[in-house]
Amino acid sequence: MNTPITARAHTNIALIKYWGKKNAELIIPTTSSLSLTLDQFYTDTTVVFDEQLTHDELSLNDTLITDNTLTKTTAFLDLVRQMAGIDTFARINSINHVPTAAGLASSASGFAALAAASSKAAGLDLDRQALSRLARRGSGSASRSIFGGFAEWVAGEDDFTSYAHPIQENVTMDIQMLTVVLDGSQKKIGSRQGMQHAIATSPFYNTWVAESAVDLVAMKQAIANNDFQTLGELAEHNALQMHSLNFTAKPAFTYFNGYTLSILNLVQDLRRQGIQAYATMDAGPNVKIISQSDATQVICAAIKNNFPNAGIEVAKPGPGISYL
Amino acid sequence: MNTPITARAHTNIALIKYWGKKNAELIIPTTSSLSLTLDQFYTDTTVVFDEQLTHDELSLNDTLITDNTLTKTTAFLDLVRQMAGIDTFARINSINHVPTAAGLASSASGFAALAAASSKAAGLDLDRQALSRLARRGSGSASRSIFGGFAEWVAGEDDFTSYAHPIQENVTMDIQMLTVVLDGSQKKIGSRQGMQHAIATSPFYNTWVAESAVDLVAMKQAIANNDFQTLGELAEHNALQMHSLNFTAKPAFTYFNGYTLSILNLVQDLRRQGIQAYATMDAGPNVKIISQSDATQVICAAIKNNFPNAGIEVAKPGPGISYL
Incomplete structure (x- = not known):
């Protein structure tokens, strides 16, 4: 004390x-x-x-x-x-x-x-x-x-x-998250309020609970196998499921805005070009791109090409709590 | 002959x-x-x-x-x-x-x-x-x-x-559709291919089938009651449910792009201001706004304010087939 x-x-x-x-x-x-x-x-x-x-x-x-x-x-x-x-x-x-x-x-x-x-x-x-x-x-x-x-x-x-x-x-695993900052505004709907509304009103909520358990098992297996592609696919699928709960709430709400979809489409386009990049989003409009170190340059170039003013933060796996 | x-x-x-x-x-x-x-x-x-x-x-x-x-x-x-x-x-x-x-x-x-x-x-x-x-x-x-x-x-x-x-x-009913044209590109995924993929892989598909039947009954009741607000709410909810099937397909796909979400957010913002406007989207990025005639001007102004180059088509209920 x-x-x-x-x-x-x-x-x-x-x-x-x-x-x-x-x-x-x-x-x-x-x-x-x-x-x-x-x-x-x-x-x-x-x-x-x-x-x-x-x-x-x-x-x-x-x-x-x-x-x-x-x-x-x-x-x-x-x-x-x-x-x-x-x-x-x-x-x-x-x-x-x-x-x-x-x-x-x-x-x-x-x-x-x-x-x-x-x-x-x-x-x-x-x-x-x-x-x-x-x-x-x-x-x-x-x-x-x-x-x-x-x-x-x-x-x-x-x-x-x-x-x-x-x-x-x-x-x-070689894994990193690129956070693409295009919108600095405050979220309109807090996550506490948002998730409660989704539980209460989305017809997909029960299926989400069941699917999430299946995804979790597969995700742990992907980590154990060092399988980046499966990890990325599962993460993007799981994130889009979560946001679909908000799209299907009554009334609907979304944390997505125009930038969110532009970056999601860009990530899916990159994959069609053979670049392993996957999107995840939380209770805000900015997208995090799950990727590997050798893809950083091409992903950043693609973003900057479309959004010259985008801020991009690159983060690697970090440690647990420590005392200083 | x-x-x-x-x-x-x-x-x-x-x-x-x-x-x-x-x-x-x-x-x-x-x-x-x-x-x-x-x-x-x-x-x-x-x-x-x-x-x-x-x-x-x-x-x-x-x-x-x-x-x-x-x-x-x-x-x-x-x-x-x-x-x-x-x-x-x-x-x-x-x-x-x-x-x-x-x-x-x-x-x-x-x-x-x-x-x-x-x-x-x-x-x-x-x-x-x-x-x-x-x-x-x-x-x-x-x-x-x-x-x-x-x-x-x-x-x-x-x-x-x-x-x-x-x-x-x-x-x-006083009802019209404003089609907001912001993206003239061809859809990447045809609707036949898209819906088959959603059936085959979205975990939400069965729930969609059940919910759609419920929405349909309510929609017919709203038409019978001349209840524009209920019609609009049901239509937007149903459209977002349909698109959530695509977001949750494996792999995910979407007809939405940045413009789609910008207009969807704009429509939801208009509602917060008390203007009855509802969004619906099909197998392409452009949004149709379900609205009533007295709201046309304020909706168009809001769109033009954000997207000066937007094309807006206003359509009213039309007739069935005829021979010329």
Whole structure:
């Protein structure tokens, strides 16, 4: 206690998506999911519990935060305080090395880093499974950012059985994600709201749950086999299934915009030319292109040729949480 | 015989889509569908059977055709010759008043006009149900273009039971379709090939068949109630369901491009502003906006504001086939 603890956690992008909760309070998902943690994007968070404080104090990228991000953070720290049996408030300093416009999930790295730093600062000594369960309470995808490389979040049935575990922390496959940034606007529909609406109204939702389980088994096999092509095909198929839930919700909504489809078509055109590139998208318009290192140049050239102003971020497999 | 017969048929746009056959040779669909015939776009076709001819002769928009459009036309005329008990070849002159780039189904008006003109020229006197069955053999959607206004193509089980019938030929509702032409390129994947691939590989296909039946009942009720909003919501939902089958096929394909999503988002934004506009899309990138006459100006202005070069075609409910 009273010693500042700093933890670093990296973002992850799901190859088998998480899209829907069976328990919204505990964040127990309807399906298991699988992601790749990325090296380029991470959050460093320092937490100190300080008896002088009369409430939690949060700064994000050196700016003091008082909006509902603070409310969410305090709710999360209440869980930590409960586990540690303390009632002290905390000072949290978080630096996000994630381009906020990129549609990369900063909540995944953010809550993973917060779980690691705050639990240790509160005097708890949690193993990674317990950290994953704790991070999950802040943001579902954060459960996976505890681990490096390929990680699976097992849906489970309750707070105790829903956590991520590593599938392959030191990735042997040549794999990278190119994030194509064409639209920096904020998403109109948050992912929490979006997934709840899809569960409630898409006629395809039950089929998605069943198919997702099949895709997950095949994805783990593809990782074990170092089979990049199968991994890419499964990831693109799974992402398009997830977004089809939104297209078929009542009323329909979508995170796709014109740029999304332009890049998706470009990726599918590249494949017709023999270049292995696959698309995945999350709760925002920007597309991530799953590819291998020898294809970077030709993919970037094709994008720049069509969209001279596109920003392209190249990320490789990244590590799990660490303390700095 | 030997008397030229000219028939006119109008295009139609499906509000409840046709996407898949249970019998490819006879064109028996997996689902019933429902469309609106449009006034603006039509095909005039003249047929004369002439014993001087040694093969069928086809001209389209005053150009002699010798490619596989002629092969399809001859195969269609073989059905007519069989019904009429003749073996004479025909001269066919077809003028398409459908902007070919607009993604409006010229095969629907084309085969409906051909069915009407060729059967009468061959000496047959078919009622509209028989004409609808015949037109279906050329192109499934042509079965609906025999009728004006709202028409339903009942899937049926075989050649005899699969035909369209009118739901409301003289449309009482204020309804129109704005076709937004932004992309004039040819579709990469024909609809026959696309729907077969979706049936064979989309995990959502069976659910689509079941949902489509539910949507159809609701759509007929909306027409009977003059309920434009429900009609629009159902049509957009049904179209997005159909396109989700393509997004979730293995491998995935799509008729959407960047323009498609830009216009879809624009339509959904207009609704948030209280303007009743709904999108529907077929086997091409251009979007049709289902709307009412008092909204034309604001919708067109919104499109032109974003896409100054967009072509916009406004179509109202149109009539069934006629002889000229």
